[in-house]
Amino acid sequence: MRSKDFDEEEILRKAIHIFWEKGYNATSIHDLIDGLGIGRSSIYHAFGDKHKLFVKALELYQSEGTAKIISIIDNAPSLKSGLESLLSAVVNDVLHESCPKGCFKVNSEVEVAAQDEIIRKLVYGDDLLIEDALHSAFKKGQQNGEINSSKDPLALARFFCNTVTGMRVYAKFRIERQFFEDISKTALSVIA
Template sequence: MARPREFDEDIALEQVMDLLWTRGYEATSVDDLCAATGLSRSSLYATFGGKRNLLLRSVDRYVERRTPSIAAILARPVPVREAFAALLAEFIDQIVAGSGRRGCFLGNCAAELPRGDRAALAHVRQGLGRTEAVFREALVQAKARGELQPKADTDALARFLTAGIQGLRLVGKVNPDRGTLEDIVATMLRCLD
C-alpha cells in the first residue's frame, strides 16, 4: 500500500458511462472524460486503460444498474400485463420529460458500434440478453399463474418485448410525442392478451 486514490472508481465509471451515453462513443474525447470525472489522464489510463476499455466497462455497468431496476418493476404483485404497462409507461414518461431523450445506452452502442467490433458487440448482446432473461422469467411465472394463454411462447414474447422497447426508445429519441409512443406501447402490449 502507498498513496491512496483520491477518487472513487465506481463514481468515476458512473460519470464516464453517463457521458458516453449522452454523447456517444466517437463524439466523446478522452479530455471530455477527464473533465467529467475530474481525473487526470494518468489516473484515467492507469485505472481503466483507455477509452475503449471505458466503453466496455460502461456497458457492463449500465447493465448492472438497469437490470435490477427493471426486475423490480416486473416483480410487483400485479398481473404481468400491468407490470409491463408500468415499465413502458415509465419509459414514455422519461422520454417526454427529456431525461429519456438520449435513448437506451445499449441501443445507442448497438447502432454506433462497427459491425466488426465483436468484443464490444458481445457486451451489448449480453446486456440485451440480461433484459430478455428478466422478461422471460416474469412471463414464465405469469404463465404459471394462468395469466397468459396456455400456448403462449414465453421465449418469443420476451424477445419481442426486448426488441420492442429498443424500437420505442429509438423512436422516442427522434419523435418524443406522447401520443405516438402510447400508440406503440398499446399495440405492443396486446401480445400479452
C-alpha cells in the same frame, strides 16, 4: 502505489453521460478529461484506456438498468401489471430530460457492438438476462391463466424486448408522449 483521489463510481457515472451525449467514437480523451475532472494519467491509471473506461461505464449502466427491469417484472402482482409498469417506466425514461439521446445501452449496441466483440458480448449478455426474465414471466402468466397457453412465451419475451429497444431508438429523435403510449398500448394488446 498512490491511492485514487476520486470516487470511481462517480467517475463512471460522469463517463456514462459523456459517452451517452457524444457517442463512443466522437468522444475524445480531451472530452473525458474535461468532463470527468481528472487528468489523463488518472484515467489511464484507473481504467487503462478510453475503451476500458467505456466498458466499465456500460457495465454499470446495464447492471442498474437491468436490475430495475427485472425488479419491475418480478415484483408485479400480475403479468399484465408488470408489463404495464415496465412500458410506463420506459416511456417516462425516454421522455425524461436526463436522457440525452435515447438509451446509452441501445446507442452502444447500434454504434459500437457490430465492430467491437467485447461490447457485442456485453450487450448481448444483458439482452439475454432481460429476455430470460420476461420469458419466465410469460411462462408464469400462462400457468396462472393470465394469457393463452397457445402463445409462445419466448416469442412474446422477444417481442417485448424488441418493443422496448425500438422505443429507446425512437427516443433519439421523437419526444411525443402519445407516440410512445400508442406503442405501449398496442404491445399490451398482444397478451389480451
